[in-house]
Amino acid sequence: MSGDLDLEQRYRRVLRVLPVYYRAQWEEDMVGAFLDGWLTGDPDEDSVTMEYDRPTWPEVASVIGLAARLYLGGLGTPRRYFAWGQAVRRAVLVMALVHAVVGLDALVLLDWNRRVISWLPAAPASLGAATPNGVVPATVWYLVDFAWVMLFVALALGYYRAARVIGVLAIVPNLIYLLQGQFTGLLPSPPLGPWAFWILINLAPVLAMAAFHRDAPPTARWPWLLALPAGYLLVEVPYLAVVATGNAAWLPDNSGFFCLLVSLACLAHAPRALSRTRRAAESGVWSLTLMLVAAVAGAYRIASLSDYRHDPHLIKVSLVELLILLVTVALVTPDAARTQAAAPAPPYPHLG
Amino acid sequence: MVAKNMTGPAFFVLTALADGPRHGYGIVGEVADLSQGRVKLKIGSLYGVLDRLAAEGLIEPDHEEAHDGRLRRYYRLTRDGRSALAEEAELRAATARVVRTRLGLAGEAAG
Numbered sequence: 001m002s003g004d005l006d007l008e009q010r011y012r013r014v015l016r017v018l019p020v021y022y023r024a025q026w027e028e029d030m031v032g033a034f035l036d037g038w039l040t041g042d043p044d045e046d047s048v049t050m051e052y053d054r055p056t057w058p059e060v061a062s063v064i065g066l067a068a069r070l071y072l073g074g075l076g077t078p079r080r081y082f083a084w085g086q087a088v089r090r091a092v093l094v095m096a097l098v099h100a101v102v103g104l105d106a107l108v109l110l111d112w113n114r115r116v117i118s119w120l121p122a123a124p125a126s127l128g129a130a131t132p133n134g135v136v137p138a139t140v141w142y143l144v145d146f147a148w149v150m151l152f153v154a155l156a157l158g159y160y161r162a163a164r165v166i167g168v169l170a171i172v173p174n175l176i177y178l179l180q181g182q183f184t185g186l187l188p189s190p191p192l193g194p195w196a197f198w199i200l201i202n203l204a205p206v207l208a209m210a211a212f213h214r215d216a217p218p219t220a221r222w223p224w225l226l227a228l229p230a231g232y233l234l235v236e237v238p239y240l241a242v243v244a245t246g247n248a249a250w251l252p253d254n255s256g257f258f259c260l261l262v263s264l265a266c267l268a269h270a271p272r273a274l275s276r277t278r279r280a281a282e283s284g285v286w287s288l289t290l291m292l293v294a295a296v297a298g299a300y301r302i303a304s305l306s307d308y309r310h311d312p313h314l315i316k317v318s319l320v321e322l323l324i325l326l327v328t329v330a331l332v333t334p335d336a337a338r339t340q341a342a343a344p345a346p347p348y349p350h351l352g
Numbered sequence: 353m354v355a356k357n358m359t360g361p362a363f364f365v366l367t368a369l370a371d372g373p374r375h376g377y378g379i380v381g382e383v384a385d386l387s388q389g390r391v392k393l394k395i396g397s398l399y400g401v402l403d404r405l406a407a408e409g410l411i412e413p414d415h416e417e418a419h420d421g422r423l424r425r426y427y428r429l430t431r432d433g434r435s436a437l438a439e440e441a442e443l444r445a446a447t448a449r450v451v452r453t454r455l456g457l458a459g460e461a462a463g
Binding site: 022030031033037058061063066069 | 357394400419422
């Protein structure tokens with residue numbers, strides 16, 4: 001017998017990707033339905049089928065799709081999975097917000113440098129709009145900036161399918177740039193930082209948009225939409241002011257800046273996370289969200305350490321940024337752990 | 353009670369159960385027949401739909417039957433499921449009437 005398993009056991013092995021609670025309710029039924037699709041009632045033919053046939057790839061893909069929807073739970077799923085689903089959805093929104101603020105910044109600088117608004121004074125030379133060298137034209141990079149802004153707005157407004165399409169288009173130019181750099185020696189060696197940026201900051205949030213499925217509760221549109229101008233004014237404008245006044249040397253690099261922003265968010269959330277009187281569910285989902293974003297920021301910081309392998313000072317600075325991130329995220333970790341039992345799972349919505 | 357934004361697969365699954373209880377694979381076959389082969393539900397997708405419809409109270413288990421040494425569970429529409437399906441069917445029929453009118457086909461079916 002192939003692998004000592006028969007067809008029924010092979011299906012059961014595939015179904016192990018589903019959450020335990022779901023299998024307890026549906027596994028026998030699903031195995032029966034799978035086998036009904038194969039068995040003919042002829043004992044000889046069925047015996048050969050049971051011994052040699054295997055679950056088809058489309059069947060396996062449909063089970064994996066179901067598992068993703070269940071683990072990234074929506075309305076009506078158990079509390080633990082609902083909390084994870086909400087945290088992943090918010091983490092995606094946070095990552096999209098960061099991209100959108102950076103994209104907005106690039107477009108504003110482009111307009112400023114080209115004197116689109118004639119009465120504005122000329123932009124300082126240190127704020128020149130720059131795009132990476134390579135096969136991808138500058139126009140495409142500006143379209144990518146615009147795409148991230150559109151993606152964020154689409155997510156906030158609930159146009160999830162459009163956001164997914166925009167996301168796939170937005171990450172392709174950077175991949176082309178990396179592949180070109182990889183083959184032409186344009187990238188630093190080893191090119192861990194640039195690839196980590198693409199995988200963690202570009203690809204991961206686009207893949208995680210799978211959490212915005214049919215059962216996901218609607219996004220709170222106004223708070224998120226307002227977060228875009230607020231993020232630009234509170235983070236990007238002060239950043240530009242530091243650069244424009246010739247103090248850019250004081251600023252951390254991108255991954256360090258990301259770590260510090262997440263650390264600040266953890267500190268801001270810590271009083272709620274540590275309070276015993278707080279409403280557990282909402283606070284806990286935010287703590288879980290911050291943990292996820294901190295994991296991305298930390299992984300990116302570690303991967304980009306290789307960029308500074310010849311500069312011990314910058315390695316030390318990077319490690320301090322990492323330490324600050326670890327300490328601040330530890331403040332919200334207990335709350336995140338508690339939330340898996342505390343987050344409510346609202347029922348399915350009904351009309352009438 | 354009407355399920356919010358009933359999807360195509362959910363509509364076909366409820367329709368497959370409209371004339372009596374069916375087990376999982378029976379629903380797959382009936383949906384393929386009803387849709388003239390256009391909707392081929394994978395088992396993973398089917399049980400995603402069944403789980404959601406059961407949670408919404410639109411379907412429920414009916415009985416179990418032994419088959420080849422395994423128990424097949426049959427599902428049936430609940431009263432809410434029946435009225436949700438009727439409302440969705442009416443909505444779709446109304447939409448179809450508008451389409452036929454706009455295409456100038458309104459009299460052809462009767463003729």
